[in-house]
Amino acid sequence: MDFKTEIKPILWGGATASSQYEGGWNEGGKGLDTQECRPYLPKTSNATTQTRLLTRKNIDEAKKTKTQMYYPFRKGTQGYYHVEEDINLLKELGIDVYRLSISWARLFPTGVESEPNQAGIDYYTEVITKIKQAGMKIFLTMNHYAVPIHLVDEYGGWSSRELIDLYVHFANVVFINWGNQIDYYLPFNEINAGYFSPYNGLGILKEENADYDLSKVFQGLHNQFVASAKTIALGRELTKAKSGCMVSVFCYYAETPNPDDNMKLIQEENINQWFCSDVLMRGYYPSYMTRFFEENKITLNIEPEDLKFLENDTADFVSFSYYQSSVISINEREMTAGNLVATIKNPYLKATEWGWQIDPVGLRISLNKVYDRYQKPVFISENGFGDYDSLKPDGTIEDKNRIRYFETHFEQIKEALRDGVDLIGYIMWGVIDIVSAGSCEMEKRYGVIYVDADNNGEGTYNRYKKDSFSWFQKYIEKEKLIEN
Numbered sequence: 001m002d003f004k005t006e007i008k009p010i011l012w013g014g015a016t017a018s019s020q021y022e023g024g025w026n027e028g029g030k031g032l033d034t035q036e037c038r039p040y041l042p043k044t045s046n047a048t049t050q051t052r053l054l055t056r057k058n059i060d061e062a063k064k065t066k067t068q069m070y071y072p073f074r075k076g077t078q079g080y081y082h083v084e085e086d087i088n089l090l091k092e093l094g095i096d097v098y099r100l101s102i103s104w105a106r107l108f109p110t111g112v113e114s115e116p117n118q119a120g121i122d123y124y125t126e127v128i129t130k131i132k133q134a135g136m137k138i139f140l141t142m143n144h145y146a147v148p149i150h151l152v153d154e155y156g157g158w159s160s161r162e163l164i165d166l167y168v169h170f171a172n173v174v175f176i177n178w179g180n181q182i183d184y185y186l187p188f189n190e191i192n193a194g195y196f197s198p199y200n201g202l203g204i205l206k207e208e209n210a211d212y213d214l215s216k217v218f219q220g221l222h223n224q225f226v227a228s229a230k231t232i233a234l235g236r237e238l239t240k241a242k243s244g245c246m247v248s249v250f251c252y253y254a255e256t257p258n259p260d261d262n263m264k265l266i267q268e269e270n271i272n273q274w275f276c277s278d279v280l281m282r283g284y285y286p287s288y289m290t291r292f293f294e295e296n297k298i299t300l301n302i303e304p305e306d307l308k309f310l311e312n313d314t315a316d317f318v319s320f321s322y323y324q325s326s327v328i329s330i331n332e333r334e335m336t337a338g339n340l341v342a343t344i345k346n347p348y349l350k351a352t353e354w355g356w357q358i359d360p361v362g363l364r365i366s367l368n369k370v371y372d373r374y375q376k377p378v379f380i381s382e383n384g385f386g387d388y389d390s391l392k393p394d395g396t397i398e399d400k401n402r403i404r405y406f407e408t409h410f411e412q413i414k415e416a417l418r419d420g421v422d423l424i425g426y427i428m429w430g431v432i433d434i435v436s437a438g439s440c441e442m443e444k445r446y447g448v449i450y451v452d453a454d455n456n457g458e459g460t461y462n463r464y465k466k467d468s469f470s471w472f473q474k475y476i477e478k479e480k481l482i483e484n
């Protein structure tokens with residue numbers, strides 16, 4: 001028997017997220033959400049860490065009509081006012097699939113209304129119709145970090161079980177209105193983020209003088225697991241779209257062959273990365289969590305019907321965000337930043353301006369490990385290169401480092417396909433510049449399309465094609481030629 005590895009064609013896409021992109025925070029009856037209460041803080045004060053420290057006092061400050069703080073997610077990059085122009089740019093770029101998210105508070109301003117806000121329905125109907133008319137598939141993130149702030153005030157966010165049915169009601173409205181136009185969907189973005197950033201992932205506020213209560217955090221994750229499974233059950237009745245789950249993947253390396261480094265790697269990878277996707281792809285709580293819950297004195301309220309939903313409604317595909325790899329050691333070491341969590345510096349890798357370590361081979365490793373674990377189709381739902389880009393007087397933007405990042409990562413995607421990974425597609429994060437979720441900075445840019453705005457929300461918000469726009473456009477064209 002002869003063997004021939006094949007590189008099958010995949011979908012190429014780009015992504016935004018409502019709270020980082022739309023703006024229009026108080027337009028068309030939209031309610032206030034958690035992301036719009038996160039203030040811009042200078043880079044030195046590390047907004048990622050600060051977000052984990054948000055308390056009731058910060059939220060009350062954000063609700064004041066007159067406040068000294070600037071809240072970048074209220075403007076995003078004004079996608080709400082550039083619908084036609086942006087979708088035409090994506091069509092010109094030639095992507096096969098566009099990943100976008102729905103703002104829960106634009107459909108349900110407080111999250112508890114029985115009927116949706118019609119202006120919100122009209123807005124997303126216009127957006128989704130235009131995307132389909134442009135010939136792109138839709139990869140929908142139903143909820144991307146932004147929870148109506150009323151649900152934080154009233155219920156304490158996802159720590160309360162009430163959010164399950166409120167969320168499923170929201171999902172039902174999404175399926176009824178747009179279910180036949182969605183090709184792929186995720187109930188939640190990076191569902192494991194709730195463990196690292198309970199405010200971003202779960203809408204849970206920190207107590208003034210106490211650390212997060214881990215029982216509350218893992219109760220929040222459990223409630224999201226159930227909401228995800230119930231949403232998938234509903235989706236299977238109402239739409240032909242493929243259901244997915246999504247985690248942030250950290251691609252851990254042990255610092256040395258010391259067995260203790262490698263045992264710690266297994267433990268960190270289980271809790272930080274595999275736990276959530278194991279529940280949503282396999283349909284049950286993995287046994288390694290029993291020891292973690294016992295040792296951390298975590299108790300959960302799990303109803304018998306919950307476990308049935310988890311078992312019966314696992315996702316059709318597994319997706320993940322990948323930005324950098326991480327290093328694990330039992331010894332204290334010099335740290336650097338990363339997506340959601342800091343990591344030990346890796347002497348073999350260069351880093352971005354934000355300290356995220358650039359590792360194309362890590363993407364191939366992650367693809368192999370995720371596919372090997374679940375043997376289900378895989379989607380790269382986020383990958384990209386955050387950098388400072390500058391608009392030149394002639395309206396051009398040179399971003400060769402981003403092009404180099406894509407070249408090296410796309411090479412590794414091809415290797416992973418030859419390794420036998422069943423990959424559906426690749427979605428570039430922040431295809432149009434958006435406000436950074438971790439750092440709240442406008443100037444941490446990911447896009448192949450530049451938006452003229454700064455960290456204080458000043459600028460024309462005009463769009464410009466970066467050098468990477470034509471590079472990516474040609475790359476996709478070449479891929480299509482190979483395919484046909």
Ligand code: BGP
Nearest residue numbers: 017189190339386436437438439
């Ligand atoms: C992920 C989020 C995205 C995006 C990405 C990049 O956690 O899903 O919303 O923001 O991180 O991170 P950042 O924007 O902090 O550079």
